[in-house]
Amino acid sequence: MKTEVTASDSSSRNPPLLLLLMALGWLVAGGLLGLVASIQLHSPRFLDGCPLLTYGRVGALAETAFVYGWLANAGLALALWVLGRLAGEPLRAQNWALAGAVFWNVGVAAALVGVATGDATGFALLGLPGYVHLILFFSYSAVAVSGLLAWSGRLRQVSYASHWYAAGALFLFPWILSIAHVMLFSAPVHGVVQSIVAGWYAQCAWTLWLAPLALAVAYYVIPRATGRVLASYEFATLGFWCLIFVGGLTGGRHLLGGPVPAWIPSVAVVSSALLLFHTFVVLLNLRGGFSGAGTAVRFIAFGIAAYVLGAVVDAATCFHAVAAHTQFTFFDEAQRQLALYGAASTIFFGGIYFAVPRMTGKAWLSGGLVRAHLFLSVAGILLLAGSLAGAAAVQGRDLANSAVAFPEIVRHTRPWLVAATAAQAALLLGNISFFVNFVGTACRIMNVSEPAVFDPPRAMEAPAP
């Protein structure tokens, strides 16, 4: 069995491979920090002697490394690869993309130093200090130049769903970051409006940046790996525009019952329900992935399932009756892990398993490490989201009962949080195996004596039609 490797794969591989190398490095570093933060949640004395490693800082460090280190790098790498392939020619402006990749990671490292020294902002998904925003903005734009030139200069006039989502994410992140930066840092809004802007940014970072990047990968890989056309593809346009127009309006759902004008959470609740249409279209289009074989398809199918489940849970928690039990509990964290880890990360994992052999022209170094990563990731994500949801259920029940003292609530949630730590450890192990496998595979580019076009093992690829 021989898989297709296009001319643009090898000619355009340097920027995506550099971004992926950085992404996986941050994934392992973020996982380590996430594990420390998770242990500190149930054992607060752990590493309490070092101010740099107290929970407030480690939690912000883990989130920053995960979102801006892993997800952003991986999303950009795969977006470039998808846009380059769909363009039908090698990526242009690769030097811009390479420079952007280097400076983006310098910015992320500077942000982590800032957070570690106490400059974290406290805003969800925007914990990085304001002084690194400019470098992130320009470096992201430099990488985006290459992708947007591939999109606008494509040889075939037709455009696909992967195009829309990838190009959309490339445009939208600089826009939402610039608005959030001006309104929260350079000329900050006052009082409660800060919470509204911060909530808006956190939601947009997911719905208008990370989710489109993940969907671009899923829409590209699923039909190619399964060898089947996407079902009900004519609805894909509606799904895309629904996400673009409605996605940014759902941020106010985190402010239910808060001291904000009532119309803000109301609009968010209605938008969350409307967004279910987009989710339904995604499920309709990509359902073929659930019957596909191969590691890449399995990862992506799991990610799509988590994406759909996350959207349904988001909409359900907008109801006041549900929010009364879930607000101010670990449920927010469970939802975030389901979205960022369960949906976006697993789709990126699938995309990387599909793309790297085509970029390098070599099969993955170890099938065993691939299977270990798949097993540990799926088990870890299910355990992590499940245990945090369990902790939230216990916490919500106890918080509603005024007879239960705070130390009792902490004692009741402890077993669930220990399970979450076990899940973090499993995920970290899986990610280390992925990192090792990636580095080993990427290094095989140098070995010219190996056959150039790979023959993919059945465990990693669906057979071609």
Add this chain to the structure above:
Amino acid sequence: MNDETRTPPRPVSIVAVAAIFALLSLFWVLAVEVYVPHRAPAPQNEAPENLPKELAWKATPATRRAYLAELRERQANQAQSYGWVDKAAGVVRLPVGRAMELVARDYGARKQ
């Protein structure tokens, strides 16, 4: 796919790159040009009219910061120097470090 088959990418004009940067900076420019100049000042940052002289330090963030800096300097001096608090009643002020030594010595003497 080996290196001999690699195709060079088409060249890029600097105008195209500049146009993309301009497009991506659109909302930054809009926010700075439209939002910032028309931003309503926060009530706590506006100097109120007819403020009594003794409350003048509360007028603006700058006066509040200056007052706070002066207050902290005064407190730091007081915590590190000797002086009278109430000469008639015989109450004195002494550096915190010296006060700690005296308290520790007194407790030590009492234990013995």
